[in-house]
Amino acid sequence: MVEEESKDIIALGAIRHGIKKFEKIQKTTQIEPQELNSILEQLEKRGLIEIREKKGWLGRKVEIITTEKGEKEVDERVHELQTKWNQMSLLYNKGDKKGLKQYMDDNRSFLPMMMFFGVMDMMMFSMMFSMMGMAMSDYVPPESMPEGAAGEGMDGGDGGGFDDGGGFDFDVGF
Secondary structure, three states: OOOOHHHHHHHHHHHHOOOOHHHHHHHHHHHHHHHHHHHHHHHHHHOOOEEEEEOOOOOOEEEEOOOOOHHHHHHHHHHHHHHHHHHHHHHHHOOHHHHHHHHHHHHHHHHHHHHHHOOOOHHHHHHHHHOOOOOOOOOOOOOHHHOOOOOOOOOOOOOOOOOOOOOOOOOOOO
């Protein structure tokens, strides 16, 4: 279960990236409409977003935008996520399975936000799970995983079934 605070930041981040309509925010964040409505009310009370009404050809349009305070909040959170990702990467690169597992356990609620904001390298993230002998779905709910991330090679699989003695034998395309 993604914690409330992370859902707030995910919704705020979606708005910050130019998604201004409720339906699109809901679709992007995968947050239930009633819960999203409640989150948006809280964000507005905290002065992080503004609701603007515009009169258009087809009646009134409602747009949701971040305030300067809201933009600063997103920037701070993304910086914090980047710091946590860097720590996870360091533990992985040192081969510290126990330390990495402990760090991921302690920071479980941040993983969906890291995915949403694109802070993590998905290939390295999947290899972290392989190193620990675990599945990504043990830590990240399926609705928070990027398209295709739960498939073979991303969820503790063997990287596509190539029997060449190890390593990944496909082009990532970055």
